[in-house]
Amino acid sequence: MNKTDSLIYVIFGASGDLTKRKLIPALYALFVQKLLPEKFALMGASRSLLTNGDFRESMKAAIHEFKEIDDTSGIDEFMEKLHYTAVRFDDVSSYLELKQGLEKLRTMSNIGGNTVFYLSTPPSLYGIIPQHLSAVGLHRQDDGFKRLIIEKPFGYDLESAISLKNLLLKDWNEDQIFRIDHYLGKETVQNLLVTRFSNGMFEPLWNRNYIHHVEITSAESIGVEKRGGYFDSSGSLRDMVQNHLLQVTALSAMEPPSSLDSSAIRNEILKVLQSLRPIPREDVGKVAIRGQYLSSTIKGKPIPGYREEEGVAADSVTETYAALKFYIDNWRWGGVPFYIRTGKRLPTRVTEVVIHFKATPHFLFSGDKYRQAWNQLVIRIQPDEGILLKFGMKTPGAGFEVQNVNMDFHYKDLSNQRIPLAYERLIHDAIHGDATLFARTEEVLEAWKFLTPVIEAWKNEQEVPLYGYPAGTWGPQQADDLIEGQDMSWRYPCKNLSDDGIYCEL
Ligand code: BG6
Numbered sequence: 001m002n003k004t005d006s007l008i009y010v011i012f013g014a015s016g017d018l019t020k021r022k023l024i025p026a027l028y029a030l031f032v033q034k035l036l037p038e039k040f041a042l043m044g045a046s047r048s049l050l051t052n053g054d055f056r057e058s059m060k061a062a063i064h065e066f067k068e069i070d071d072t073s074g075i076d077e078f079m080e081k082l083h084y085t086a087v088r089f090d091d092v093s094s095y096l097e098l099k100q101g102l103e104k105l106r107t108m109s110n111i112g113g114n115t116v117f118y119l120s121t122p123p124s125l126y127g128i129i130p131q132h133l134s135a136v137g138l139h140r141q142d143d144g145f146k147r148l149i150i151e152k153p154f155g156y157d158l159e160s161a162i163s164l165k166n167l168l169l170k171d172w173n174e175d176q177i178f179r180i181d182h183y184l185g186k187e188t189v190q191n192l193l194v195t196r197f198s199n200g201m202f203e204p205l206w207n208r209n210y211i212h213h214v215e216i217t218s219a220e221s222i223g224v225e226k227r228g229g230y231f232d233s234s235g236s237l238r239d240m241v242q243n244h245l246l247q248v249t250a251l252s253a254m255e256p257p258s259s260l261d262s263s264a265i266r267n268e269i270l271k272v273l274q275s276l277r278p279i280p281r282e283d284v285g286k287v288a289i290r291g292q293y294l295s296s297t298i299k300g301k302p303i304p305g306y307r308e309e310e311g312v313a314a315d316s317v318t319e320t321y322a323a324l325k326f327y328i329d330n331w332r333w334g335g336v337p338f339y340i341r342t343g344k345r346l347p348t349r350v351t352e353v354v355i356h357f358k359a360t361p362h363f364l365f366s367g368d369k370y371r372q373a374w375n376q377l378v379i380r381i382q383p384d385e386g387i388l389l390k391f392g393m394k395t396p397g398a399g400f401e402v403q404n405v406n407m408d409f410h411y412k413d414l415s416n417q418r419i420p421l422a423y424e425r426l427i428h429d430a431i432h433g434d435a436t437l438f439a440r441t442e443e444v445l446e447a448w449k450f451l452t453p454v455i456e457a458w459k460n461e462q463e464v465p466l467y468g469y470p471a472g473t474w475g476p477q478q479a480d481d482l483i484e485g486q487d488m489s490w491r492y493p494c495k496n497l498s499d500d501g502i503y504c505e506l
Contacts, residue, residue: 003037003432004037004114004145004431004432004433005037005038005039006037006038006039006040006110006111006112006114006144007036007037007039007040007041007111007114007115007116007431008040008041008042008043008102008105008106008111008114008115008116009027009040009041009042009043009115009116009118009431010042010043010045010098010102010115010116010117010118011023011042011043011044011045011118011120012045012046012087012089012117012118012119012120012121012125012129013045013046013119013120013121013122014044014045014046014055014084014120015044015046015047015048015050015055015058016046016120016121018120018151019044019059019062019120020058020059020062020065020066021062021066022066022421022423023118023120023423023427024059024062024063025062025063025066025067025068025069026068026421026423026424026427027042027078027427028063028068028069028074028075028078029068029069029420029421029424030424030427030428031074031077031078031081032069032071032073032074032078033069035428036431037114037431039109039110039111040081040111041081041082041083041105041109041111042081042082042083043083043084043085043098043101043102043105044059044082044083044084044085045084045085045086045087045098046086046087047086047087047088047089048086049086050084050086051084052082052083052084054084055082055083055084056079056082059079059082060075060079063075063078068421068424069418081109083101083105085097085098085101089121089125089128089129089132090128090132092132092135092136094132095132095133095135095136095138096136098136098138099136099137099138102115102138112143112144113141113142113143113144113145113146114144114145114146115138115144115145115146115147116147116148116149116430116431117129117130117133117138117146117147117148117149118149119148119149119150119151120151123153126150126164126167126168127164127167127168130148130167130168130171130172131167131170131171133146133148134170134171134172139171139172139176141176145176145433146176147176147177147178147430147433148168148172148176148177148178149178149179149180149427149430150177150178150179150180151179151180152179152180152181152242152243153234153238153239153242153243154179154243154439154444155444155448156233156238157448157452157455158445158448158449158452161444161445161448162445165441165444165445169441174440174441175435177441178426178430178435178438179438179439179440179441179444180426180438181243181244181247181437181438181439182244182422182423182426183243183244183247183248183381183422184247184422184426184437184438184439185421185422185423185424185425185426185437186381186382186422187385187411187419187420187425188379188380188381188382188385188386188411189247189248189251189381190437191379192248192251192252192353192379193251193265195379195387196256197256202377203256205357206332206355207332207333208332208333208334208335208336209358210357210358211336211355211356211357211358212336212356212357212358212359212485213336213337213338213339213356213483213484213485213488214249214252214253214336214337214338214339214353214354214355214356215338215339215340215353215354215356215483215490215491216245216248216249216252216338216339216340216341216352216353216354217340217341217342217350217351217352217354217490217491217493218240218244218245218248218341218342218350218351218381219341219342219343219346219347219348219349219350219351219474220342220343220344220345220346220349221345221346221347221348221349221472222344222345222349223293223303223304223306223309223320223344223345223471224306224309224311224312224320224344226310226311227311228309228310228311228312229310229311229312230311231311231312231318231320232311232312232313232316232318233318234318235290235318235319235320235322236290236319236320236321236322236342236343236344237290237319237322237451237454237455237458238455240322240342241322241324241340241342241451242447242448242451243439243444243447245340245342246273246447246450247269247439247443248351248353248381249272249338249340250268250269250272250273250443251269252353252355252379253272253328253332253333253338254268254269254271254272255268255271255332256268260436261436262434262435262436265436266435266436266440266443269443270440270442270443270446271330272328272330273443273446273447273450274446275328275329275330275333276326276327276328276329276446276450277326277327277328277329278450278453279326279450279453279454280453281453281456281457284453284454284457284458284461284464285457285461285463285464285465287324287325287326287482288322288323288324288325288454288457288458288464289321289322289323289324289467289475289476289478289479289482290319290321290322290458290464290465290466290467290476291319291320291321291322291343291466291467291468291469291475291476291479292305292306292307292316292317292318292319292320292321292466292467292468292469293305293306293320293321293343293344293345293468293469293470293471294306294468294469294470294471295308295470295471296470296471296472296473298471298472303345303471303472304471305471306318306320306344306345317466319458319466320343320344320345321341321342321343321344321346321469321475321476321479322341322342322343323339323340323341323342323475323476323479323482324339324340324341324454324482325337325338325339325482325483326338326340326450337484339482339483339490341475341479341490343469343474343475345471345472346472346473346474346475347472347473347474348493349382349383350380350382350383350493351380351381351382352378352379352380352381352491352493353378353379353381354376354377354378354379354491355376355377355378355379356375356376356488357375357376357377358375359374359375364400365392365400365401365402366399366400366401366402374390374391374392374402374404375390375391375392376388376389376390376491377389377390378390378491384410384412385410385411385412385419386408386409386410386411386412387408387409388406388407388408388409389406389407389408390404390405390406391404391405391407392404392405393405425437426438465478474490474492
């Protein structure tokens with residue numbers, strides 16, 4: 001990776017929520033750690049008419065409010081690098097003004113042509129902004145690189161994703177486009193690669209001979225908050241499965257890459273997505289369970305049902321819970337079921353990958369009933385990041401009773417190790433041109449392709465039920481029936497939710 005030593009970072013949608021909550025705090029954290037290019041300026045751009053002063057003031061408040069790093073000593077120096085210009089997104093003349101503004105800033109700050117354009121805007125602008133930028137030549141790389149960073153959703157279905165791809169690739173090259181999937185920016189998601197490929201002891205067992213099934217959960221205790229309008233036109237499948245959960249599946253299932261080169265890793269991710277066994281449309285009701293949360297009372301507090309949330313249609317059939325069973329048709333995973341689930345208003349917030357190992361071929365000891373559940377490797381992505389290994393051990397005393405015990409590593413036990421948040425890592429990598437942790441066009445399209453039968457059946461077939469589940473429970477009971485095998489169920493990491501609502505062990 002070549003380090004970038006000068007850069008203008010343009011944020012479209014600079015007066016929006018994401019800029020305040022994530023982007024500016026992450027850029028500031030990079031700045032104080034000296035991880036930004038030496039010569040750096042940031043240009044905020046959005047519809048609002050703001051002065052540089054207004055913009056700086058609100059960004060300074062955001063850094064304090066959404067503190068990503070304890071060191072606040074560099075805030076004033078960082079503020080001097082921030083500038084603002086108003087743009088009319090659909091008016092090409094406005095981009096000419098932006099271009100002139102950027103040229104002035106380059107001269108003033110002695111910065112060359114390297115530019116990153118971050119689209120922190122509604123997805124409806126993902127086509128327009130890059131088109132207008134290229135119309136005024138702001139995509140040309142003769143004086144330095146020009147990169148686009150965009151956030152999901154990358155389309156609404158396969159067809160719209162293909163249209164977006166065609167629109168973007170008309171003037172821009174694939175290697176100029178960085179598609180953020182913030183799960184890939186999480187340390188613990190990246191650690192899947194390190195756990196698997198830096199240890200001699202896991203990889204030999206990581207296949208159909210030893211693994212019974214793989215379970216991936218991303219549960220949230222919050223509802224749709226203030227995003228009802230967006231979520232109601234999306235749903236859990238598009239919001240979480242199409243991107244985050246299929247990426248985590250791919251990292252858990254991929255073959256070892258030949259190197260850490262971004263295309264070596266992304267080729268392996270793509271191969272997994274290409275190997276997902278297509279779900280026949282008539283099977284959707286059996287292998288894809290959807291649910292929607294209903295009103296309930298959690299710890300004495302009344303919680304509204306999804307249909308009562310602001311911005312949500314009173315007769316909405318959008319899912320707030322999705323669980324899928326599927327297979328990866330390749331030599332490593334032939335016959336091993338993968339289960340993924342995600343939902344809002346579940347009892348706790350937890351994301352984890354659970355590798356369930358097969359039982360021994362002949363069980364000598366007592367306690368047979370639960371032996372299948374004994375060997376599990378739980379990779380906790382969040383919160384309480386870490387790795388838990390569960391295995392059977394002799395209960396002290398007479399006889400040979402076996403009991404289930406844990407070996408548990410917590411990231412927080414590493415002293416002096418700050419875990420950078422996802423945006424910090426991703427912004428850093430995009431600035432320095434490392435595309436490893438960004439989704440490539442083909443990955444996005446493969447994921448949409450795989451989910452198309454589910455999307456279509458959920459939309460068109462009345463007989464595929466949408467189950468209700470009371471807010472604060474683990475989703476529709478029908479999702480439990482997905483898991484094959486005697487005494488098998490999802491892992492319920494927190495049956496007895498602790499008062500503070502944090503992760504607790506079963
Ligand atoms: C976003 C989804 O991509 O991920 C949200 O749009 C969801 O609906 C969020 O809440 C979850 O992210 P995290 O990092 O809190 O697990």
